[in-house]
Amino acid sequence: MKVNELNFPIILMKSDVSYIGVCLRRSRFGLISKGNEKYYSSGVVYDSQGGSYELKGIERIKSAPLQLSLLHLQKMLIAEPNFKYNSDLELDEIKELVKAHIMKNRNYWKKFRSVEEFLSSVDSSMNLVELYSILR
Amino acid sequence: MNNGIAGLRKFYGIGRNRFGNNWSMNWGAVRARWEKLGYVAVEDMHHWLISQALMKRYLFLKPIGNQSWNLTRFSSHASHRIWAHGGNYMGTSIGGTEFLYPFTSTPNWFNFGLVPYTAGRLTNSNSFRPEEHE
DSSP, rough: OGGGGGGGGEEEEEEOOOOOEEOGGGGGGGGEEETTTGGGSSSEEEETTEEEEEEEEEEEEEEEOOHHHHHHTEEEEEEEEEEEEEEEOOOHHHHHHHHHHHTTHHHHHHHTHHHHHHHHHHHHOOOOHHHHHHOO | OOHHHHHHHHHTTTOOOTTTOOOOHHHHHHHHHHHHTTTOOSSSSOSSEEEEEEEHHGGGHHHHHSSSGEEEEEHHHIIIIIIITOOOOOTTTTTTTHHOOOHHHSOOHHHHHHHHHHHHHHHHHSSOOGGGGO
């Protein structure tokens, strides 16, 4: 499947990364600095319609548009990962996954706000877009 | 002894603030108190001079470092990670952010003081100085 089929914004959760990546626009998905190709090789993407997709390695890497390179003061690349559709999840199920990730990496998250505050914000979010905006 | 004093204070309501008795100087507690007062929006705050790691090491710095003078706002977690900590967010990092730190991650009162000073020095070094030509 292709990145065009994802409903943005999306989040990308990786078990070995303490933060949760939030990508608002399709044009920014896969955007990487040289040497960071590994980031998109694994992890699980949750889109704003509740779809979950597992990343299965990088299919190809191409040059990013010039304006993005200028904006980031370096030559930027776009990684195109392979996706595998997992399942559609409900809002509450994604909330539980996000909360579990925050609890697992609480030492990281408590630097920004108290973990309890994060968890209550996650609980009170009414839809996935609102939930993802908290993590941004 | 401390429990006794705390118990008496609690019983008589001495030293009780509007948030209960929470006078903790931990960042989470300070931020929660500020949010109740409407001072902090849901944004990333950066400890620009006294870092959280330093406060963790030297506890006496907490009441000094967890104050507004030591905090700068970032609109997103991504910009906070990249610009203030020189880190990587979703595979994107920018080299040399440490050199830009005084301009990207310090508060305006520091920034506005620093930029004219630095710019002034650079300009003066290249500009025509009448006194040297008299």
